[in-house]
Every structure is written in structure tokens, then in C-alpha cells.
Amino acid sequence: MINRIHASQIAKTAAGALVIALGLSACGSDGGTTTATTTANGSTSATTGTKLAAATLNASGSSFQMTLEQSALAAFTQANPSITINYAGGGSAKGKQDLADKVVDFAGTDSAVKPEDLGKFKGATLLYFPIAAAPIAVTYKLGGVAKLQLSAETVAGIFQGDIAKWDDAKIKADNPGVTMPSTNITIVHRSDGSGTTSNFTKFLVAAATNWKLDKGDTITWPKNSVGAEKNTGVASAVTQTDGAIGYVDFADAKKANLAMASIKNAAGEWSLPSLEGAAAALANVKVADDLTFTAANAAGPGVYPITAPTWVLVYAKQPDKAKGEAVKAYLNFLLTDGQTLAPTVNYAALPTDLAAKAKDQLSKLQIG
Amino acid sequence: MTPLAQSRVGRSRKARNFAAVAWMVGAVLVAFIPLLFIIVHVVQKGLGVVLRSFPHFLNDALPLITTNAGGGIRPAIMGTLLMTGAAAAMAIPLGVMGSIYLNEYGRDGRFARILRFFAEVMSGVPSIVMGLFIYTIYTLQKGWTGFGGSLALACLMLPIVIRSSEEMLRLVPNELRQASLALGCPQWRTILSVVMPAAAPGIISGSMLAIARAAGETAPLLFTIGIVSRTNFDLFHGPNTALSQQIYTNAFAGPFPGPQERAWGSALTLIAIVMLCSVVARVVAARFTKVQQS
Amino acid sequence: MQNLPATHRLTGNRRPNRGDRAFRSVALACGLAVLIILGLIAFTSTNKAWPAFSKEGLGFVFSDNWAPNEKHFGALALVFGTILSAAIALLLAVPVSVGIALFVTEIAPPRVARIVTSVVDLLAAVPSVVYGLWAMLALAPNIVGLYTRIGSATKSIPILSAIFGGQAQGYSLTTASIVLAIMITPIITSLAREALATVPPSDKAGALALGATQWEAIRVAVFPKARGGLVAAVLLGLGRAMGETIAVAMVIGSSPQITSHIFSPSATLAGTVASQFGEASGTHRAALIGLGVVLFGITIVVNSAARMLVARADRALAA
Numbered sequence: 001m002i003n004r005i006h007a008s009q010i011a012k013t014a015a016g017a018l019v020i021a022l023g024l025s026a027c028g029s030d031g032g033t034t035t036a037t038t039t040a041n042g043s044t045s046a047t048t049g050t051k052l053a054a055a056t057l058n059a060s061g062s063s064f065q066m067t068l069e070q071s072a073l074a075a076f077t078q079a080n081p082s083i084t085i086n087y088a089g090g091g092s093a094k095g096k097q098d099l100a101d102k103v104v105d106f107a108g109t110d111s112a113v114k115p116e117d118l119g120k121f122k123g124a125t126l127l128y129f130p131i132a133a134a135p136i137a138v139t140y141k142l143g144g145v146a147k148l149q150l151s152a153e154t155v156a157g158i159f160q161g162d163i164a165k166w167d168d169a170k171i172k173a174d175n176p177g178v179t180m181p182s183t184n185i186t187i188v189h190r191s192d193g194s195g196t197t198s199n200f201t202k203f204l205v206a207a208a209t210n211w212k213l214d215k216g217d218t219i220t221w222p223k224n225s226v227g228a229e230k231n232t233g234v235a236s237a238v239t240q241t242d243g244a245i246g247y248v249d250f251a252d253a254k255k256a257n258l259a260m261a262s263i264k265n266a267a268g269e270w271s272l273p274s275l276e277g278a279a280a281a282l283a284n285v286k287v288a289d290d291l292t293f294t295a296a297n298a299a300g301p302g303v304y305p306i307t308a309p310t311w312v313l314v315y316a317k318q319p320d321k322a323k324g325e326a327v328k329a330y331l332n333f334l335l336t337d338g339q340t341l342a343p344t345v346n347y348a349a350l351p352t353d354l355a356a357k358a359k360d361q362l363s364k365l366q367i368g
Numbered sequence: 369m370t371p372l373a374q375s376r377v378g379r380s381r382k383a384r385n386f387a388a389v390a391w392m393v394g395a396v397l398v399a400f401i402p403l404l405f406i407i408v409h410v411v412q413k414g415l416g417v418v419l420r421s422f423p424h425f426l427n428d429a430l431p432l433i434t435t436n437a438g439g440g441i442r443p444a445i446m447g448t449l450l451m452t453g454a455a456a457a458m459a460i461p462l463g464v465m466g467s468i469y470l471n472e473y474g475r476d477g478r479f480a481r482i483l484r485f486f487a488e489v490m491s492g493v494p495s496i497v498m499g500l501f502i503y504t505i506y507t508l509q510k511g512w513t514g515f516g517g518s519l520a521l522a523c524l525m526l527p528i529v530i531r532s533s534e535e536m537l538r539l540v541p542n543e544l545r546q547a548s549l550a551l552g553c554p555q556w557r558t559i560l561s562v563v564m565p566a567a568a569p570g571i572i573s574g575s576m577l578a579i580a581r582a583a584g585e586t587a588p589l590l591f592t593i594g595i596v597s598r599t600n601f602d603l604f605h606g607p608n609t610a611l612s613q614q615i616y617t618n619a620f621a622g623p624f625p626g627p628q629e630r631a632w633g634s635a636l637t638l639i640a641i642v643m644l645c646s647v648v649a650r651v652v653a654a655r656f657t658k659v660q661q662s
Numbered sequence: 663m664q665n666l667p668a669t670h671r672l673t674g675n676r677r678p679n680r681g682d683r684a685f686r687s688v689a690l691a692c693g694l695a696v697l698i699i700l701g702l703i704a705f706t707s708t709n710k711a712w713p714a715f716s717k718e719g720l721g722f723v724f725s726d727n728w729a730p731n732e733k734h735f736g737a738l739a740l741v742f743g744t745i746l747s748a749a750i751a752l753l754l755a756v757p758v759s760v761g762i763a764l765f766v767t768e769i770a771p772p773r774v775a776r777i778v779t780s781v782v783d784l785l786a787a788v789p790s791v792v793y794g795l796w797a798m799l800a801l802a803p804n805i806v807g808l809y810t811r812i813g814s815a816t817k818s819i820p821i822l823s824a825i826f827g828g829q830a831q832g833y834s835l836t837t838a839s840i841v842l843a844i845m846i847t848p849i850i851t852s853l854a855r856e857a858l859a860t861v862p863p864s865d866k867a868g869a870l871a872l873g874a875t876q877w878e879a880i881r882v883a884v885f886p887k888a889r890g891g892l893v894a895a896v897l898l899g900l901g902r903a904m905g906e907t908i909a910v911a912m913v914i915g916s917s918p919q920i921t922s923h924i925f926s927p928s929a930t931l932a933g934t935v936a937s938q939f940g941e942a943s944g945t946h947r948a949a950l951i952g953l954g955v956v957l958f959g960i961t962i963v964v965n966s967a968a969r970m971l972v973a974r975a976d977r978a979l980a981a
Contacts, residue, residue, distance in 0.1 A: 058594055088595045096941075229620045410796060469693035526700070616794075
């Protein structure tokens with residue numbers, strides 16, 4: 001009898017303590033959320049003069065644009081505190097699917113919706129807003145090899161499993177005078193459906209006649225390759241395995257200090273990933289009416305051949321007024337201040353005429 | 369063995385006995401060393417992060433740029449507590465009442481046996497199936513919400529609560545019930561005033577273990593709650609986040625110190641919460657066993 | 663223990679009053695609600711998975727071609743990865759778990775036994791995502807050296823080279839199995855401990871009195887009676903290992919393939935669902951839910967077998 005009372009007393013006390021702790025910590029808002037500076041306000045003159053109604057925008061998709069997206073929304077929400085934007089990442093394919101399921105308000109994507117997938121959107125009009133482009137770096141980890149040059153055919157041979165060791169003849173041919181170790185090559189690719197994969201394989205289809213694996217958000221990779229989630233997952237996997245090679249977006253590769261290979265471009269030059277190379281690739285792109293385009297293996301000097309564009313995808317019809325206005329304001333921000341922000345986080349800004357075309361497309365949003 | 373018997377035991381039998389004992393002791397070491405090594409590793413990596421300019425890590429919002437360092441995990445702590453709490457509020461009453469039905473009324477009837485079978489089977493189902501189920505029937509309609517996560521966690525907790533509660537009710541001696549009924553108490557009063565208090569410590573203990581399990585789960589939350597960087601107290605509107613999800617997301621967020629530290633810090637915090645629930649559960653259960661034995 | 667009748671039958675000839683009826687209805691309603699929820703989960707999953715099942719037929723489980731981009735959904739490689747990773751995990755975990763259980767029940771002094779038991783039980787509470795994090799950031803990067811050494815040591819031995827050969831990866835089947843083994847050890851240990859504890863001490867005492875060594879007494883008197891419970895413990899550990907999603911997805915390398923090289927990347931049913939569901943639609947989504955259903959089915963079979971064994975062991979003990 002006495003012991004039983006003690007047991008339930010203990011339980012009650014523990015429960016009480018937990019509740020009190022919960023109550024205390026629930027008071028107040030998160031620390032560290034006060035805006036550090038207001039200098040950003042001076043440059044956000046491009047945002048609408050009227051104050052935006054409170055809204056929460058949910059988004060998911062491309063991890064390629066994640067760094068830019070998060071930097072942009074940090075600046076935008078600082079200037080417009082009534083708006084909250086949650087960007088969940090997860091890969092271009094997830095973004096497009098979430099948008100089709102109407103679980104998100106916009107999607108980040110590096111690849112267009114395939115014609116056979118358009119049915120998912122039930123006939124609704126979609127708008128592609130290009131926001132930036134960036135190099136896809138071919139990153140590798142190989143002790144003792146500081147500089148690596150790879151032609152498109154060699155890259156294709158490596159990533160489809162034809163070339164198994166780093167001292168293969170084809171790699172040596174691309175790197176005269178460099179001693180290559182005989183380490184095994186470990187291919188690292190994306191396990192989730194990825195616009196980065198799509199753009200990388202688009203390059204291989206365009207530039208390498210020996211590439212057999214086609215292109216797309218998901219392809220069938222050779223056996224014994226390692227699949228990792230998101231660009232950052234590939235970056236992690238490459239850093240951890242000696243002899244690994246993988247394709248990562250430039251921003252993450254630079255931030256992680258990964259070694260990057262120079263790729264031979266269409267003009268025959270060896271080109272290291274750089275924003276200038278990406279800008280050169282964008283200079284003469286042919287843009288479709290819906291503002292989709294490809295910058296893979298662009299012609300001309302100084303081009304980095306594996307340059308990938310990235311878009312924000314939205315429905316043209318925005319039934320919720322507050323959300324619609326927020327989306328419009330945010331897209332406007334991306335196409336104005338965002339373009340100045342992009343190079344600071346390792347993305348190439350759009351050519352001015354393309355940015356202008358995208359801004360014009362904002363009028364196609366039907367809000368309310 | 370008695371000394372007399374021992375002197376007659378052949379050498380090979382002694383050797384085999386020694387080998388067996390060595391195996392048992394060795395097994396304990398082989399298991400403990402890596403297990404404790406993992407815990408120590410998590411504590412070591414996580415404690416530095418949590419204690420750095422305490423209490424900022426526990427109190428600040430998540431950084432808006434995932435690959436950056438800094439920020440805190442308060443949104444995740446709140447998310448875990450709120451979602452698990454809501455799940456418990458749904459699963460525990462339902463489960464305990466269901467187990468009351470199973471043990472006090474249904475016993476061996478056909479319906480009771482079907483229910484028991486389902487609960488048994490369901491407790492072994494991978495948690496991701498629960499997540500997919502809630503995604504299909506709730507998230508696709510209502511979008512990312514903390515409540516979707518709670519529903520998925522509740523589905524996970526329900527079979528566990530039913531089975532452990534039924535076990536506890538069964539342990540209550542029938543003499544208690546008979547005495548109460550003999551004294552003229554109606555059956556429902558008997559259950560509420562006699563059986564439940566007797567089984568309460570065990571039921572509480574079982575429920576706390578279910579809560580600990582739910583707090584640590586990631587898979588059911590993957591597709592149902594989205595992600596946020598500021599605490600969202602509204603479980604019914606807008607996405608949310610949880611400690612387990614933060615660990616998972618930051619593990620894939622690249623070879624950068626920021627996300628990795630956040631992952632270790634979240635892991636330590638999560639372990640602390642889960643351990644607290646488990647320890648409370650076992651203390652309560654231990655007292656209960658003493659009652660049973662007295 | 664006598665089989666006493668259900669409480670309500672003890673009430674005999676008393677007329678059930680309103681309170682009793684109301685309470686009973688509430689309890690019954692809760693029971694029904696639970697059954698409906700659980701049944702709904704089973705039904706909805708199978709229903710949603712049906713398009714994939716009907717498209718692939720038996721090939722869903724038996725053909726090795728998981729290529730969602732080409733709309734092929736043959737999950738054999740995933741079944742292979744699931745079973746093999748769980749099998750290796752059991753191989754590593756069972757000797758350790760049974761050893762610990764024996765240590766605690768047979769030879770440890772009571773104080774030590776209590777400490778060991780408490781620690782093992784607490785370790786069972788560590789969430790799987792934490793194990794996965796450790797495996798991803800600490801284990802996988804550092805274990806490649808060990809794999810490569812094993813690979814080169816067994817290079818010339820025919821069968822072993824097929825198992826340990828090939829290009830060793832940190833993110834591989836074996837790494838996942840190691841994490842699984844660590845995770846299921848506490849579960850198997852506590853269940854094995856319960857099984858061993860049900861054996862009456864008099865049996866063992868009798869064997870010892872007849873001159874057996876400790877080990878012989880265990881082998882002769884304890885194991886036969888506890889065998890059902892022990893096998894059930896192993897089966898439940900197997901079920902848990904096959905169903906583990908997160909920790910496995912983090913380190914297995916996400917590459918479905920059927921290969922004898924255990925140091926190569928692989929993929930499991932649950933892990934594939936976790937990585938691909940977010941972006942899937944239509945038949946792909948149905949196929950992933952179908953994977954969940956297949957896993958569900960395997961888990962039911964394994965858990966039911968375990969339950970039957972325990973019931974049989976209980977009956978044998980009571981006899």
C-alpha cells in the first residue's frame with residue numbers, strides 16, 4: 001500500500017516537472033532571431049512599397065540552388081518580417097512532386113517537368129522563373145593529385161563504369177606529366193531524383209559520344225557506385241572516400257574545399273569551375289518561351305561546359321491572396337536584389353535581358 | 369560444484385566450461401565497449417556544442433542557411449515535445465481503454481483475439497509505413513503540419529501501449545477484483561478504483577517507454593511535417609521540425625562543421641530526453657515489481 | 663496459475679447497471695477504434711500499392727530491375743539487401759546477445775547482473791537516428807581500411823574472396839549490418855534473458871548436483887527448456903533488423919544490386935522507400951508503398967513465427 005503510493009507519487013512528480021519545464025521553455029520566442037543589422041533594408045528598395053500581409057510560404061526542391069535560396073530568403077524575410085519562408089530542399093524531383101501535390105507554394109528545380117509528368121499538375125499552368133546558374137563541379141578526392149584535367153569522354157567513361165582505376169590510360173592521356181596513383185575509382189552519385197543529375201547527364205549526352213546512360217533526374221548508375229542524398233550528401237561522401245569522384249554544385253564544393261577537375265569545353269580549353277565560366281556559358285543561350293533553356297557544353301571561349309541553370313516553379317494561379325503577393329514579392333526580390341546577392345554565394349547572375357524577361361513574366365501570376 | 373565433484377572433472381570438460389564462461393564475459397565486453405564508445409562519442413561531440421555560450425544552442429532558432437554554423441535547435445526541441453505530447457494524448461487514453469476492453473471484458477472472445485493479433489502484428493511494422501499512411505490520408509489534404517507527425521507517432525505508439533497495458537492489467541491479482549465485486553462494487557467502479565490504481569505504475573511505465581520510442585522516431589516524420597527554422601507552436605497549421613529530423617537532415621548537409629555540430633548537439637539533446645523518459649519508466653516499474661512481490 | 667474466468671462473468675446473476683453498460687460500451691468503442699485504425703493502415707497500404715502489384719505481378723518481388731525512371735519495379739535486389747543485411751547483423755548480434763543473457767542469468771553476481779541489465783535496457787532506448795549519425799560520421803569513413811585489409815588477406819581463398827573481395831566502401835552492406843547488430847543486441851538480450859529466466863532453477867541445480875560443470879548444466883538443463891524463447895528472441899531481432907529504415911538508409915550506399923561482395927553498397931526495402939518516396943508519383947509511389955506492404959508481410963510472418971514458438975515453449979513449460 002505504501003509502496004504503491006510512492007510509485008504514483010514519483011510518476012506525478014516527474015510528470016509535473018516535465019510540464020513545468022515545458023511551460024517555462026515555451027514562454028517567449030526563439031533567441032537569436034532578432035535581426036542583426038538593418039543595412040539590408042537600404043538595398044531592398046526593389047520590394048513593394050506597401051507592407052506585405054503575413055504569410056508563410058512552404059517550398060521544397062533543388063538542393064543545387066539551396067545555398068542561394070536560403071541566403072535570399074534570409075535577406076528577404078529580414079526586410080519583410082511578416083513573411084516566413086520554409087525551404088525544405090530534397091531534390092528537384094521532390095520539389096516538382098510536392099508542387100503537384102499542392103503541399104508547397106513553390107518549388108526549386110534545375111530541370112523542367114517532363115511532358116509525360118505534366119498530367120500530375122491537372123492542366124494547371126506552370127511558370128518557370130530562372131533565378132541563377134552555377135557550375136556543376138566534378139569533385140574528387142585523390143591523395144597527391146592537386147590538379148586534374150578531364151575531357152568529356154573521360155568523364156563519361158568514369159561515371160558509367162568503363163574506367164575503373166585512376167591510372168587508366170584515358171585519364172593519363174588527359175593529364176600528361178602527372179603521376180596518377182592506381183587507386184580504384186569510387187563513383188558517387190545522387191540517390192534522390194536530382195536536377196543536378198539531369199544537367200550533368202545533359203552535358204554528357206551533348207559532349208561525350210561514348211555516354212550510354214542517357215539523361216534525367218534519375219538514371220541507372222553502374223554497380224558498386226555509391227548513392228548519396230542531395231548535393232551536400234555527395235560532397236560528404238567524396239570527402240570521406242579516397243579515390244572518390246562525384247558531381248557537386250559549385251557553391252557547396254567551394255565551401256567544402258573539394259578538389260575540382262578542369263573540364264575540356266567545346267572550344268578545346270581546359271576550364272575550371274568558375275562564375276566567369278558560367279557567365280560565359282549563359283551569354284548566348286537560346287531561351288524557350290517558357291524561359292527554360294540549357295547551358296550544357298556551350299560554345300565559345302572561357303566557357304565552363306557543365307553550367308546548370310536553376311528555376312523557381314510556381315502555379316500561375318495563386319488563389320490565396322496573401323500567399324500570392326508574398327510569392328510575387330519574393331520572386332521579384334530574387335530577380336533584382338537576388339541577382340546582386342548571387343555571386344556573393346557562388347552563383348552566376350542571369351544575363352540582364354533574361355532577368356528582364358523573367359521579371360516581365362511576373363505579370364502572368366493571377367493572384368486572388 | 370562441490371569440491372568433491374570438481375576433483376573428478378576431466379580437463380577437457382573444465383576447458384570447455386572455461387571457454388563458455390569466457391564467451392559470456394567476452395560477450396558483455398564486446399557489446400559494452402562499442403555501445404559505450406558510441407554514447408561517449410555522442411556526448412563528447414554534443415556536449416561541447418550544447419554548452420558553448422549556454423543556453424544559446426538550446427534557445428536559439430535554427431540558422432536560415434543550413435550549411436552555416438551557429439544558431440540553435442529550439443524549434444526542434446519544441447517540435448519534438450509538442451508532437452510527442454500530442455501523440456501521447458491521443459494514443460495513451462485510446463490504448464489503455466482498448467487494453468481494458470481486452471483484459472476485463474473481451475478476454476478470450478473472438479473480437480478480443482482479433483484485436484490482440486492486430487496489435488501484436490502492428491507493433492512490429494516498420495515506422496515508415498505509419499508515416500506513409502498518414503501522408504496519404506492526411507498530409508495530402510492538409511499539407512505539412514505538426515499534427516500529421518503526431519498522428520503518425522500515435523499510430524506507432526498505439527500497439528505498444530495496448531500490449532504493455534494489457535500485460536500490466538493481467539498482472540493485477542484477480543483476488544482484488546473478486547473482493548471488490550463481493551463488496552458490492554459495480555464492475556466499472558471496480559476497474560476504475562481497484563484495478564487501475566493497482567496497474568497504474570506499470571501502465572505509466574509502459575506509456576513512458578512508448579513516449580520515449582516515439583520521441584526518437586524519424587521515419588514517420590519524413591513526409592508529414594516539412595521543415596521550419598523558427599518554432600511553430602501551432603500543430604495544425606504549417607510545417608514543423610523535430611530533433612530526430614534535424615539529426616537526419618544535418619547528417620546529409622555536407623562536410624561542414626555547422627550542420628555536423630548541430631547534428632551531434634541534437635543527438636545529445638534527444639538522447640537526454642529519451643533517457644529521462646526511460647529512467648522514469650524503469651524507476652516506476654521497479655517500484656511496481658516491489659509491490660507485486662510484497 | 664488457475665485460469666480464472668473473465669471479470670464480467672464473476673458478476674454472476676447481478677443485473678448490469680447503467681454505469682456498467684456505459685463503461686463497457688466506451689471500452690468496446692475504444693477497442694473498435696483501435697481495430698479500425700490498425701485495419702485501415704493495412705487496407706490503405708495494400709490498396710495504394712495495388713497498381714504496382716498488378717503491373718509487375720510476382721515480378722515485383724522476384725525480378726531484379728529496380729529502375730523507376732524506366733518504370734521497372736522489380737524489387738529482388740532490395741529484398742536481397744534487406745535479408746542479407748539482417749542476416750549478417752544477426753550473425754554478429756546473436757552470439758553477443760545470448761552471451762550477455764547467459765552472463766546475467768547464470769554466472770553474474772546479482773548486483774553486477776542488475777547493472778548490466780539496466781545498461782542494456784537503457785541502450786535499447788537510444789534512437790536509431792543517433793546510431794545512424796554515428797555510423798555516417800564516425801564509422802563509415804574509418805572502417806574502409808579494415809575492409810580493404812580483410813579483402814586483401816582473403817584474396818586468394820576462393821569463397822572468401824567472393825565475399826570479402828571487390829572494391830570496399832565505407833557506405834556498404836556490412837557497415838549497415840554493423841549498425842543493425844548494435845541496435846538489435848539490446849532487444850535480443852532482454853528477450854533472451856526473459857526466456858532463460860523462466861527455466862526453474864531446480865533443473866539447473868539438479869544437473870549441478872549430479873556433477874556437471876556450469877556450462878554443461880546450462881547446455882543440458884537450461885537450453886532445452888529455453889530454446890523456444892531464445893529462438894523467438896532471435897526472430898524478433900530479425901524482424902527489427904529488417905524493418906529498420908533510417909540508420910540503414912544513412913550508411914548503406916543506396917545502390918540496389920545483388921552481389922556476393924558484402925563490402926559493396928546495397929539497398930534495402932525500407933531504406934529505398936525513405937529515399938525515394940518524397941519525389942515519387944503514380945506507379946512509382948504505388949511501388950514504394952508496395953515495398954512497405956512486402957516488408958509488412960515479411961514482418962508479420964517472422965513475428966508470428968516468434969509468437970508461436972513462445973506459446974509452444976510456454977505450454978511445454980507449464981506441462
